[in-house]
Amino acid sequence: MLENIRLSFQGLWSHKMRSFLTMLGIIIGIAAIIAIVSTIKGTNEQIKENLIGSGENTVNVRLYQGDYTYEIDYNGVPDGVPVISEETRQKMMDLKHVEGASLYTSRDGYNVVYYKNTGLSGGKIYGIDKNYLNVCNYIIRKGRGFTESDYKKFRKVVLLDENSSETLFQGEEPVGKTVEIQREPYTVIGIVAKSKKFEPVINSVEDYYTYAEKNMGAVYVPDTTWPMLYGYDEPQSLVLKLDSVDNMTVAGKEASAVLNNDLSVTDETMKYKADDLLKQAEDLQKLGQSTNTMLIWIAGISLLVGGIGVMNIMLVSVTERTQEIGLKKAIGARKSRVLGQFLTEAAVLTSLGGLVGVIVGIILAEVISRVTGTLVAISVPAAVLAVVFSMVIGIVFGLLPSYKAANLDPIEALRHE
Amino acid sequence: MILDLQNIYKDYQQDKLVVPVLKDVSLQVEEGEYVAVMGPSGSGKTTLMNIIGCLDRPTSGTYLLAGEDVQKCRDKEMSDLRLRSIGFVFQSFQLLSRQSALENVALPLSYAGIKKKERRERATQALERVGLGDRVTFKPTQLSGGQKQRVAIARAMVNNPKILLADEPTGALDSKSGQQIMELFQQLNDEGVTIVMITHDRNIASKAKRIVHIIDGMITEGENGQTENLNDEMSEEGDGLEYDQGEIEAEESIPSEKEEEHGDGKEAENE
Numbered sequence: 001m002l003e004n005i006r007l008s009f010q011g012l013w014s015h016k017m018r019s020f021l022t023m024l025g026i027i028i029g030i031a032a033i034i035a036i037v038s039t040i041k042g043t044n045e046q047i048k049e050n051l052i053g054s055g056e057n058t059v060n061v062r063l064y065q066g067d068y069t070y071e072i073d074y075n076g077v078p079d080g081v082p083v084i085s086e087e088t089r090q091k092m093m094d095l096k097h098v099e100g101a102s103l104y105t106s107r108d109g110y111n112v113v114y115y116k117n118t119g120l121s122g123g124k125i126y127g128i129d130k131n132y133l134n135v136c137n138y139i140i141r142k143g144r145g146f147t148e149s150d151y152k153k154f155r156k157v158v159l160l161d162e163n164s165s166e167t168l169f170q171g172e173e174p175v176g177k178t179v180e181i182q183r184e185p186y187t188v189i190g191i192v193a194k195s196k197k198f199e200p201v202i203n204s205v206e207d208y209y210t211y212a213e214k215n216m217g218a219v220y221v222p223d224t225t226w227p228m229l230y231g232y233d234e235p236q237s238l239v240l241k242l243d244s245v246d247n248m249t250v251a252g253k254e255a256s257a258v259l260n261n262d263l264s265v266t267d268e269t270m271k272y273k274a275d276d277l278l279k280q281a282e283d284l285q286k287l288g289q290s291t292n293t294m295l296i297w298i299a300g301i302s303l304l305v306g307g308i309g310v311m312n313i314m315l316v317s318v319t320e321r322t323q324e325i326g327l328k329k330a331i332g333a334r335k336s337r338v339l340g341q342f343l344t345e346a347a348v349l350t351s352l353g354g355l356v357g358v359i360v361g362i363i364l365a366e367v368i369s370r371v372t373g374t375l376v377a378i379s380v381p382a383a384v385l386a387v388v389f390s391m392v393i394g395i396v397f398g399l400l401p402s403y404k405a406a407n408l409d410p411i412e413a414l415r416h417e
Numbered sequence: 418m419i420l421d422l423q424n425i426y427k428d429y430q431q432d433k434l435v436v437p438v439l440k441d442v443s444l445q446v447e448e449g450e451y452v453a454v455m456g457p458s459g460s461g462k463t464t465l466m467n468i469i470g471c472l473d474r475p476t477s478g479t480y481l482l483a484g485e486d487v488q489k490c491r492d493k494e495m496s497d498l499r500l501r502s503i504g505f506v507f508q509s510f511q512l513l514s515r516q517s518a519l520e521n522v523a524l525p526l527s528y529a530g531i532k533k534k535e536r537r538e539r540a541t542q543a544l545e546r547v548g549l550g551d552r553v554t555f556k557p558t559q560l561s562g563g564q565k566q567r568v569a570i571a572r573a574m575v576n577n578p579k580i581l582l583a584d585e586p587t588g589a590l591d592s593k594s595g596q597q598i599m600e601l602f603q604q605l606n607d608e609g610v611t612i613v614m615i616t617h618d619r620n621i622a623s624k625a626k627r628i629v630h631i632i633d634g635m636i637t638e639g640e641n642g643q644t645e646n647l648n649d650e651m652s653e654e655g656d657g658l659e660y661d662q663g664e665i666e667a668e669e670s671i672p673s674e675k676e677e678e679h680g681d682g683k684e685a686e687n688e
């Protein structure tokens with residue numbers, strides 16, 4: 001076997017140009033497949049990351065009116081939508097896949113929060129329960145978080161994220177200072193940040209707004225102090241932490257159903273809905289994949305053509321080497337031996353083509369990534385599979401020529417000049 | 418009896434015509450014999466040798482090789498007989514041009530499943546035996562005709578077969594190289610190898626201990642298979658059996674490369 005492989009390399013090397021041209025079909029096919037697969041994988045990861053946030057398995061359940069989220073800022077507190085109770089939150093916790101649940105209210109931060117004369121130019125102010133920071137994977141960067149007594153004693157304390165702290169304090173030490181929220185003095189007790197830094201790639205206008213809003217900063221107060229700011233207990237939004245990204249849709253639906261049970265609204269379109277990010281991601285992926293499936297088909301056809309090319313050249317090679325084959329058979333080489341030799345040669349040829357194809361494909365994927373700015377993820381299993389697949393192509397398409405060689409009549413073959 | 422052919426017939430199908438080539442050929446060869454087969458072109462010598470060499474099957478008749486009925490052998494067993502029991506030497510050498518002398522000689526050893534190291538050793542020994550110990554790395558294109566034929570003989574003998582079959586081994590060589598080949602054959606025969614050699618050349622045939630004539634697919638040796646004396650044969654057969662063609666060819670002394678082409682061309686003509 002090893003001997004056969006060595007001989008195959010020798011044979012291929014002695015016809016460098018021809019071998020290369022024969023391999024070209026396989027190289028192109030495999031390179032295309034590897035490049036496509038890498039780009040798909042990269043794009044998929046990117047879409048998921050963009051929409052869902054890196055490694056953060058949280059889903060928001062918010063009040064919708066029709067297709068849009070209900071804005072308390074402009075529409076006022078809605079009738080028939082109750083404040084979500086602790087029991088309801090506990091019910092959420094009992095749902096499958098749910099690891100954490102938190103309630104919060106939020107309003108626009110513009111013209112609401114000031115330090116001396118500096119105000120936030122946007123962003124959001126959140127009234128959060130004591131689970132929020134944990135559920136949404138925030139960590140305390142500086143100072144401390146909210147304590148039980150902050151909630152019980154309605155303390156006017158506030159946490160800033162890094163953006164709002166930068167905007168308001170511009171380098172000054174914020175912890176211990178007092179800011180004004182709706183003219184109420186609040187003491188800054190700490191700075192929070194996401195435990196994982198997430199840098200989304202911005203592909204669309206919506207992406208931009210989502211990201212920009214977050215970028216303008218967030219301000220967090222205990223939800224028990226919310227009525228001091230806005231006068232009422234308001235219906236809240238719900239955020240769930242799940243065991244995995246893949247269960248977002250299911251758990252989000254179940255949670256919305258529980259909340260909608262308690263609604264007594266006249267407007268039929270007013271409902272709790274989960275942000276179905278996963279579904280959005282999947283829709284985007286599907287869109288991408290249908291074009292990619294087509295490309296894979298094209299690459300497949302290129303491989304088929306490559307395989308036929310290999311068969312063709314092998315047939316030529318068998319005819320060319322008739323005398324050699326005849327001699328070998330005459331001096332005692334068995335049929336199986338000749339068959340093995342030619343099959344090995346075909347397999348070595350296409351495997352080599354596959355290997356070169358994988359390398360070219362990876363280079364191609366990198367180039368695509370540079371040019372279009374999309375993420376590219378090289379898949380090792382795909383690369384291995386590609387080489388194995390090329391080998392199979394060689395064996396399949398080498399079968400006919402090898403069979404022809406093995407069955408040559410040595411007498412005829414020796415007479416062949 | 419190492420070779421025992423009884424009432425061998427061989428027909429070729431040409432379009433719708435059946436062409437009989439061998440007609441009731443019976444031939445017995447004892448172990449250690451040295452037999453020359455002579456006959457005019459197209460008389461069926463090569464056809465007979467293909468049958469003896471297990472490259473071809475007779476249309477009818479029985480052939481026992483060292484007691485084994487070749488008719489009953491399957492393709493794989495025929496290959497193994499060719500590998501282990503028979504060595505072939507052809508007029509046009511039939512060496513692989515891209516392989517060195519050593520690799521050419523080692524080829525049958527690899528089919529016999531012998532390990533690489535032993536293959537090298539045995540192939541080198543075989544080349545030394547034919548006097549080419551200093552040419553092991555040479556490619557066939559770098560060797561003279563006589564040297565090429567000696568490489569071919571080394572290859573034929575490397576598996577120590579009992580029988581050596583040669584189809585006009587000196588046909589493409591000048592008389593001096595031919596002479597050397599004949600000396601090698603004699604040496605092998607002295608060591609006990611059974612040799613069956615086809616030739617056009619009377620001088621060459623005279624080196625054998627026994628001469629068999631084929632004319633028009635029939636053997637004209639005495640039924641008892643006795644060793645013939647060349648002089649007897651000449652007086653018996655007279656001018657009817659002059660195979661001048663071969664002699665002329667053997668006496669030509671053009672450079673080896675051209676000789677090979679010339680020889681091959683002639684073979685093609687004959688077909």
Ligand SMILES: Nc1ncnc2c1ncn2[C@@H]1O[C@H](COP(=O)(O)OP(=O)(O)OP(=O)(O)O)[C@@H](O)[C@H]1O
Pocket residue numbers: 429430431436438456457458459460461462463464465687688
């Ligand atoms: N495959 C074949 N099909 C048809 N006829 C064939 C075939 N092989 C050989 N013959 C015929 O058989 C006859 C004997 O051929 P063979 O090669 O045995 O002759 P030969 O005695 O070796 O001649 P030469 O001395 O020229 O080599 C020839 O007439 C040839 O045409």
Ligand SMILES: [Mg+2]
Pocket residue numbers: 462463464584
């Ligand atoms: Mg002949």
